[in-house]
Amino acid sequence: MSGPAPAPVIELRGITVELPGVRALDAVDFRLFPGEVHAVMGENGAGKSTLIGVITGTRRPTSGAVVVDGEERTFGGVGDSRAAGIATVFQDMQLSPNLTVTEAVMLGRERRGRWGIDWRRNRADAAHALARLGLDDLDPRTPLAFLSPAQKQLVALARAVVDEPRVLVLDEPTSSLDRAEVAALMRVIRGLRDRGVAILFVSHFLEQAFAISDRMTVLRGGRKVAETPTRELERAEVISQMLGKDIEGLRALGSERKAHHYVSEGEPTFRADALGRRGELRPTDIEVHRGEIVGFAGLRGAGRTELGALMSGALRSDSGELWVDGERVRLHSPSTALRRRIAASSESRRVDGIVAGLTARENILLSLQALRGWIRPIPRLEQRVLLDIYVEALNLSPADLACPVEQLSGGTQQKVLLARALAVRPHVLILDEPTRGIDIAAKLQIQRSISALAGQGVAVIFISSELQEVVRLSDRIVVLKDREKIGELSNGPGVTVDTIVEMIAAESAGDAD
Template sequence: MTDPLVEMHGITVDFPGVRAIDGVDLTLVEGEVHALMGENGAGKSTVIGALTGTYPLSAGAIRIGGESVSPSGVASARAAGIATVFQEAHLSPKLSVAENIMLGAEVRGRLGIDWKATRARAAEVLANLGLDDLDPRARLTSLSPAAKQLVAIARALVLEPRVLVLDEPTSSLDAAEARTVLGVVRRLRREGVAILFVSHFIEHVFAVADRLTVLRGGRVVAEYDASEVERAEVISRMIGEDIDALREIRSDRLAHHYAASGTPTLRAEGLGRRGVMHPTDIELSRGEVVGFAGLRGSGRTELARLVGGSMHADSGEIWVDGERVKLRGPSTALHRRIAVSPENLRDGGIIGGLTARENVTLALQAMRGWSRPLSRGEQEALLDTYLDALHIVPGDLDRPVESLSGGTQQKMLLARLLATRPHVLILDEPTRGIDIGAKVEIQRHIAKLAGDGVAVVFISSELEEIVRVSDRIVVLKDREKIGELMGGPGVTVDTIVEMIASGPGFDLD
């Protein structure tokens, strides 16, 4: 390894009542991608904050190019040659590509901003990234998620930084879009940029990383050469337990071998919405985990929203516990003991400005009515029920939920839904964007809920998860149910892929 460009020694950051990271050592080298890995809450974001000056150091030192630096914010970090692209790109949707890339760095002439020169500079930055086909004049709203992420990277590179920090750059992208972004990361590595890469996607990390540093509990627990370590070893160090935990969940579900019988707790016939979802029949029984599997745009989320009452159906009927009902919205569904976790935590899910305590008790309070507020004692009894079950840290309860990790937020939302004692629980991407440790906990709890008699709908873009936890799998394609599979040893990811590939094609006529 050549001499490091960035040296972080003994970095310690304290928040009120908690040590976020403790004695972290990290080095970055020119022309190298260094992946920072760990479960949610391991300290990855705090390390980034320490490097970029958004979190003050309690102890430790940072050297860049052999010189001691003390960044006090994004501006001073940029002056030291550090640029960061966060998971939320914070672009301006009403501006053009060029205006977003050059924001704050516009080329100026005697009469103000020279827009021709500014657009030319933006085009030059895009060309250097191999993105000549991206029109600098295009409005941001016309771009795909991947293109927007690339615009954010281009903006970070305008001032030609020596260090580029990429925080979950592929978290909201599909496979093809992720390949595009990762291709740009490789190009930047060849050009000599030192890259700190943070991602919960193991395969994305191994596609671009040269070295890996693993954090757990705010401390460095391992550092590896990416070409010399197995994925299972890295995952085991991240979660502090053997990777066999995931395999055990699959084994438990196979042993459970649930086969629905009797009257389903929810039955839908011809349920659909014009232009959104073809009329669909579906049954959900207590004690059963039903996976909704399909590619992006297959109708997984739309079917979940129709069943859960958050989208109005214009065809079909629903029976709940044998009674025909009209689900006029989420509140109606909730009173029928149907609880829904939305695909996007911020879309009807987590309310970032409220505390974790308030988020957990929100649904139960709504069911009870605002004229009868839950007492502090009732809240404590409710929260105690789920603290141990979901491994929620008590100290997190009175912090704004937006300050907590993605995995903790997802567990808070699950606790809120469970507080309503649902008969049907619909979970849309409950493990997306969270670390492997939180995934294990949530998948274990889903299996336990089924064992307790809850009918669970589980939606995931990761087919391995669908296979692992489901008793039965509903397969969708082009907003239509194309078949069902009973879970069992013979069902694999390939089984689902083959069904999707051989299912009805898209007819242009």
């Protein structure tokens, strides 16, 4: 980027947003220039979503001004912001699976001819938008139901760019993408920036923000604490700004786990011989001992989630044998696994995790009540004791317990799911992406809790797409590729992310021979 334009395309001046019981934004100034990528960083609850809402017309400010091209504007909704040249790709954008790619991309902006919608022109426009994103091979006539989550995310982006916007707002655009897809998206973002589009980039992935952005704004508690050219920033400085304090917790936790260097002894609490399912995972052997954290590492689609699901009864195996605490068992369902004290937390907290419509308290108690049976309600005193334990252990706010769980931040929802799994006092705990999409403070709290659980004798399966996280926490690492276990590593000072990457790459080279 040669330098910022003389005037911002969008400027927020002293924006304050009051919500019931909280000031979501407090006198925030913000500038977005043409031809730049501006990253907005902050914890959950820092005000990022509210800032996006003000720019996109979904949130009316209590005070302050929204200025577009030097003219003060009032957005009454998304239509007004779109008319001003602002396009948005929201986090977890839901597109109807009944639509084709063309219908999704062109929805609300269909080309019409003399006899109605001109589908040939619409398909051509959709194909052009897809080509700009490197999706030339995606047939615009394909139903969305046939696409992967990553492809659906890219279709949502194509929908945003089809109008040639002047401003593009990206809210967690890479949350469902693997490395190759992230790299492709970054190339698209840079291309749009180079054509003069102003891009607002919001992500929990610090490295991605550093890789793509020209400037960073950090929010904390609804206030802007810094706005700095990215090239002048250090990672530790951004983290400190986000948390309001110096952060050494993650480094200390990693050192603590590696120094622990768990040595498996005695009978494993969980053992699987040739556990597999056709089309999902090749037969796999695995052992997990009490007090041990076993990480599952691999690229997207490697089989990590499938192995965890087979171990928890969420997927039924068609090969292999299982032993739990020395007894041979068959896990027909998650409820069967629960009775064996195997608890699991899904990677998709919105779909398979939280129960919308229930409070956080009710969500936490759900598995325990199901284990006991619905004709035996948990006594109120026992409920209170359990909830007090997890409020303290997971640093939950007591006020959040009475709130509908869907209204809570992603980090709090993840803590609620962890508390639900712990309430059954598991011998084996299977956690699939327990820290995805949450802020650094919540991530650190959950990682510390997982480490503490291992110290209390729980056998933990830790599944994460963040290899650094797997290395930081695990005593032993199971590496998977192409739905097959390709090896194990005993963690220690010499094990790094590169160790795992080289192992996967070496296996790939071996496959090619």
